[in-house]
Amino acid sequence: MTRQKRLGLALILIAALGLIAYAVLSSTVHQITEPVISTGGDTLSSPSYNLLASVGQTGTDTLAGASYVLNTGLFYFRHVAPVGTVGDSLVIVGDAHLVGTGGGFVTLVLDVKDSSNGGLTPNAAVTFTVEYEGSQVATDSATSDTAGRISKSVSLSSGDGAYVITAERSAARAVFVVMMDKRRVPAHPTETPKSKWVMIAPFRKPDTSLTGLNQLSYGGTPISYSYDPTLASAHATFNRYKSVGNQPESTHVSANGTFSQYESGRAYWFRSSGATSVGLAGSPSAVTGAFSVRLDSGANMIGNPFTHFIDWLDDVAVDTNLNGPPGPITLRALTPAQMAATIDTRLQWRSQTAEQYVNPFAASETAVQLKPWVGFWVKANASCSIVYYPTKRLPQTMPVKQQSPVYTPPFEGGAGGGSVSNWRLRLMAYSDVPEIRDEYAFLGVAPAASDGEDANDLWKAPGMMGDMQVWVGEARSTPSPLVGEGGGGGKYYAASIASPVKTATAWPVVVTSPAGVKSATLKWDAAGLPDGYEAYLIGGPAGPVNMRQSSSLVLESAITLTVVVGTPEYLTAYLAAPLSKENTFVYPNPGPDPAGAMTFKYSLQSAADVTLKIFDVAGRLVKELAAPGAAGPNTLTWDTTNKHGQKLGSGVYVYILQSGGNKIVDKMAIVR
Structure with a gap:
């Protein structure tokens, strides 16, 4: 060239x-x-x-x-970055999980970009939708500056709850979650000016240089309690609750003792003399890493220690070795055997709207998230520790934002579809005070369930003073003196699920209510019962009630009842009058049998104590027995000895079998 x-x-x-x-x-x-x-x-x-x-x-x-x-x-050399023109990507600058102050503002920062080349898009319009506690409260818009950035100020004027703010541009979305530094304590609807009971859980570490109520900020005169499952027995008034040490109202100081420190990862009851918001006083500090809390066997009040949502099953683990390895296992990874030995993962919590406990049993929620500031109940089957991990999650559903999922009936897709091997009957109790009620109690059957306690049964969270609660006992069980103990040794549950009914099965039901409640109405949803089965409520003031033909019953404020479900031919013994002649007899008669005993068979409409007295022909009492009787058919065995343990001789004897106001008198003979 x-x-x-x-x-x-x-x-x-x-x-x-x-x-x-x-x-x-x-x-x-x-x-x-x-x-x-x-x-x-x-x-x-x-x-x-x-x-x-x-x-x-x-x-x-x-x-x-x-x-x-x-x-x-x-x-x-000058480099020119690409300029976006589409703006089909919204990128949050900084943290999407923020903390705000009620009545203030929060600034949201994001970049508008092209997903193809990462170019920032100037003059791009973005819409902002503001939700408060699951309900939309505002919409607004903003336009990106010449550098493609938006800094949007949003008002937090709806209250001290959870704000979810969604930025949208065409198909692009970015979601911010703002938690308030306080939790609202709403006014009580009837006891003006008092507030409702609220389960609070500090979302930061309270200032340990302060004690008791001084660790909190609030308005009015407060009452606060913590729950201690280690107490040997429940106090008649205060259950197993301890009051905060510097509680101003002496009448609310618990006989069980006091506590002096609020702690992260735990929950507490709080109520004030008026509507208010409760926050943390002094210099609380953020919890940023994995956080461990010890649980004692029984019911425990817990809460999310972080300022953002976390998933219950994926972001919480259980550690059964309190002194070291092998280390925690996430709740989702637990086997049924590990759950039985450590923790029941089915949470229960308080709905501020409904003023009652809510649980995920037969509910539309398939995943439970822990909302900051909200308290929960969990049952530890043995002493263990749970570990919270600070994975930041977005709330997935409106019920999660409100922390109050709702029950889905079987005919709407809930658990228990009305088949012979899998059905549910829901019980609901209401008082003359609208907010005092319990709508979440169940009985039913499942293919793998047993009549005793197993993983199909759902424990009952302890009530707070002022609660009405419905307790469902083990199938075919007798009343327990521990009713009201929150699923403890009394074997009473929020849901009692038995093996499929072959003949007839009875469940004891207890309705408890606070002092001052004049009446209670028990309602039920029997739509899930299978064809060919009948259900009766026994023990009420008007006698047996067919639960298919009626849907409610007015009761005394506290009462023990029985729900019996079965095929009609097997319900006769339950529906007969207590100790009726046709259903009460002794066999063999004459006796005794080869084992030297005689057996008394009788039927009751509801669980009750029974006494048996045996007299000789001269009218002298020779033996007296007492036993608890269950609803339906029962037996009581006598070894044919007198009160001194000596075998009675041949002859004719008179027996009186008595329960409540009912009794039957008849003769029997002994031939030796």
Whole structure:
């Protein structure tokens, strides 16, 4: 190639480079990556250029703030970042999980970008939708600046709850969650000016230099309790609750003792003399890493220690070794055997709206999340520790935002579809005070269930003073003196699920209510009962009630009843009058049997104590027995001895079998 041709090609190349340089330099976006002397380009002296990276320096910087000076007349390489035009991606700048103050504002920052090249999109309109506690309260919009960024100020004026703010542009979405630094304690609807009972859980570590109520900020005169499952027995008034040490109202100081510190990871009852919001006083500190809380065997009040939502099954683990390895296992990874030995993962919590406990049993929620500031009940089957992990989660459903999922009946897809091997009957109790009620008690059957306690039964969370509760006992069980103990040794549950009914099965039901409640109405939903089965409520003031034909019954404020379910031919013994002649007899008669005993068979409409007295023909009492009787058929065995343990001789004897106000008198004979 000749020199002239080479020179011509060089000139063409220079011209092409010049055109490219001109196109680059004429861009409205002026960004510099690194100053390099004599690398081509154009002289730079404008202080408005944006330095993205400089020699010995990283990050975004302006020319004026750089650690060196660009000299006029020298050549620098200038990089032009792509400019977005579509804006189909919204990128949150900073944290999507924020903490705000009621009545204040929060600033949300995000970039509008093109997903294809990462270019920032200026002048892009974005819509903001604000939800408070699951309900939409506001919409607004904003436009990105020349750098493609939006800084949007949002009002937090709806209350001290959870705000979910969604930014949208076409199909692009970005979600922010803002938790308030306080939890609202709403007014009581009838006991004006008092507030409702609220289960609170500190979402930061309370200031340990303070004690008791001084760790909290609130209005009015407060009452606060913690629950201690280690107490040997429940106090008649205070159950197993301890009051806070500096509680101002002496009548509410618990006979069980006091506590002096509020702790993260745990929950407490709180109520005030008026509607208020409760927060943390002093200098609380954030919980940022894994956080462990010890649980004692029994019911425990717990809460999320973080300022953001977490998943219950995936972000909480249980550690059965309190002194070291093997280490925690996430709740979702627990086997049924491990759950039986450690913790029941089915939470229960308080709905502020319904003023009662809610549980996920037969509910529409398939995953439970822990909302900051909200208290929960969990049952530890043995002493263990739970570990909270700070994975930041977005609330998935409206019930989670409100922390109050609702029951789904079987005919709407809930658990128990009305088959012979799998059905549910729901019980609901209401008082003359609208907010005092319990709508979440169940009995039923499941294919793998047993008539005793197993994983199919759901424990009952302890009530707070002022609660009405419905307790369902073990199938075919007798009343327990521990009713009201929150699923303890009394074998009473929120849901009692038995093996499929083959003949007839009875469940004891106890309705408890606070002092001052004049009446209680028990209602039920029997739509899930299978065809061919009948259900009766026995023990009420009007005798047996067919639960298919009626849907409610007015009761005394506290009463023990029996629900019996079965095929009609097997319900006769339950529906007969207590100790009726046709259902009460002794066999063999004459006796005794080869084992030297005689057996008395009788039927009751509801569980009750029974006494048996045996007299000789002269009218002398020779033996007396007592036993608890269950609803339906029962037996009581007598070894044919007298009260001194001596075998009675042959002859005719008179027996009186008595329960409540009913009794039967008959004769029997002993032949030896």
